[in-house]
Amino acid sequence: MDNMNLTLKIWRQKNAQDKGKMTDYNVTGISEHMSFLEMMDVLNEQLINSGDEPVAFDHDCREGICGSCSMFINGEAHGPVKGTTTCQLHMRSFSDGDTIYIEPFRAKAFPVIKDLIVDRSAFDRIQHAGGYISINTSGNTQDANATPIPKENADLAMDAAMCIGCGACVATCKNSSAMLFVGAKVSQYALLPQGQVESKMRAQNMVAQMDAEGFGNCTNTGACMVECPKGIDLSNIARLNRELLSGSLT
Amino acid sequence: MASKVQGLTSIGRKVIMALTGFFLMFFLLQHLSINMMSVVSAELFNEVSHFMGTNPIVQGLLQPILIFSVVFHFVWGMYLEYQNNQAREIKYAMYKGSANASWMSRNMIISGLAVLAFLALHFYDFWIPEMNVKYIQGDMSGMLSGTEEYRYYEELVHKFKGQPIRVVLYIISFVMLSLHLLHGFQSSFQSVGYNSTKYTPIIKIAGNIFAIAIPAGFVLVALVHFLSH
Known part of the structure; x- marks a missing residue:
């Protein structure tokens, strides 16, 4: 029409x-x-x-x-x-x-x-708190293929990295929780050897920043996963929970 | 990278909710097992009830953990609900919650408060009289006064015999408990970080069976004693 x-x-x-x-x-x-x-x-x-x-x-x-x-x-x-x-x-x-x-x-x-424009810089600040790898890249970085990575982990990390940080998860969640976003950002590093070095601290710092920004608590309704335009899976939230728990208890 | 965590995180709070939830689900299973004995044998029910009511480990260790779990789960659950409401100050003019999440998962506070209201009735019916007999009157015999019979079975029957309103209240309460467990069981595993492609579907099925069978069992016991006496 x-x-x-x-x-x-x-x-x-x-x-x-x-x-x-x-x-x-x-x-x-x-x-x-x-x-x-x-x-x-x-x-x-x-x-x-x-x-x-x-x-x-x-x-x-x-x-x-x-x-x-x-x-x-x-x-x-x-x-x-x-x-x-x-x-x-x-x-x-x-x-x-x-x-x-x-x-x-x-x-x-x-x-x-x-109007319809919202300030999503809270996501940037969460990323700044730990969504990176502290690697010296000044000319002596080894070839990425020299580090063997299981295919399944590479695929899961790529799936998590699909997150475009649009905030649909927060908008959809009845609690305005940012756990799917943080779960995806933590997972994309936690699944790869390069990211595992700082994995536990990364989860702690990103969650601390997430809490400081005033997002709500995750109650596992799964609405975020359904509405996510990139299909980020709820298992990334479970991985975030594991990373935070193991980091806190060890 | 240095740690910036101070105190309990939002995930830590959810983990404690899940752990107390696990204990309460274990308690429900144990409670139903004993209740079902009342359908099979009055003597067996009396003996087990007396054991549970006087055993020092049950009374001195498990009961305080149970009370802590119940109080913590409810108080913390309500506090989290308050926090979650604060996280969205202006509500949507149109919000289709049913398009992406189950009613059970979106309304744990409603089913939870209904179970809390039921607990008030349940404590009035059983727990307060029990505490009165044992710790105020100091009668640890477990006997009906002036007889050699245990009192537990008689007290249970007395609560349901010719009491249709109480039976209906029990049924409504256990439907709400069922709705709470339909989300709570599998959600607890996710909260403690367990999610696997292999076992999570099994956990969800087991959760649905648990959420329907356990409340149905409690309803069955109430109905049996209402209809058979």
């Missing part, structure tokens, strides 16, 4: 201090082949043409790999299609005449900057 008419209920908030509220918009002439962000572009053109403030939202690559887009659409992070980011969601997932709720990712640790 090339001429969908939609009612959008969008969170509008001028800045971090503003209280914000849901505002209704009608958008017309939407093609089912458009991505969700293109539909938002059409809305913004309509708003600009009528002299209104366009809706601010995060976006960058529009290819599902940068983790920038972050909308909570009709009650789900990145919308109703599993395994997709908002930029990869297409309007064919909706019908003419639909009402669509569009909200920012909500968590105390992700304060709203403007």
Whole structure:
């Protein structure tokens, strides 16, 4: 269909201090082949043409790999299609005449900057606390293939490294827990020999920072895994728990 | 890299919830085993109940651990729920929780509070009278007054005989316990860091069986004594 008419209920908030509220918009002439962000572009053109403030939202690559887009659409992070980011969601997932709720990712640790843009720098600070390897790379690093790594571990580490840090796990979790993100970041190093040297300290420091940022506690509902656009598995949270426990007890 | 951890982390808190949960699940199994004896033989139930009520290891070691586990699990569970609510100050206008998680996993606080309310009734029915007889009246004989018969079976029957409201309350409570265990059993393993492609599916099946069979057993005992006397 090339001429969908939609009612959008969008969170509008001028800045971090503003209280914000849901505002209704009608958008017309939407093609089912458009991505969700293109539909938002059409809305913004309509708003600009009528002299209104366009809706601010995060976006960058529009290819599902940068983790920038972050909308909570009709009650789900990145919308109703599993395994997709908002930029990869297409309007064919909706019908003419639909009402669509569009909200920012909500968590105390992700304060709203403007409209649908939230500050996800809490994730950066968690990464700074331990999401790295302290290796001297000044010219004498050995060939990576010289260190044998079991295929299964290499695959699991790669799966964990698929996390794009979009924050859908936090937005989806009823507790606003960041455990899937931290679990993935800890796992991608813990599974490889290069990362195992600092593994226990890494888990402790990243969890300490996660707690300091004000994320909630994980209650193992599994919602994060279902809504994660990259399919990060819940077993990464169990690995994080193991890493932290073994680090704390030894 | 130097450690920045101070005090108990959010994961540490969850591990303690899981460990107390494990102990409480073990306790449920043990409690049901003894209750089922009342269906098979009044004498057997009396003897085992008297043993449990007077054995120094059970009373001096296991009972304090049980009380600690119950209190800690409830108080800590409610505190974690409060913390989790604080982690999202502004709620969503539309939130489809059912699209990605089970009702049981999202509402542990509701099923947990229902079980807590049941415990109040259960303590009123059994534990407080037991403490009164043993430690206030000082009667450790376990006998019905003026007889040579143990009192435990009679007390159990008395609570359910001709008491349909109490039986219905027990059934509702054990349905809530079942809902709590349907998530709690397998969640406890995840919290202590156990998740394997080989055994986690088995743990989930075992958890579902445990979560249905144990509460069903308690309901069966209540129904048997309600219907057969």
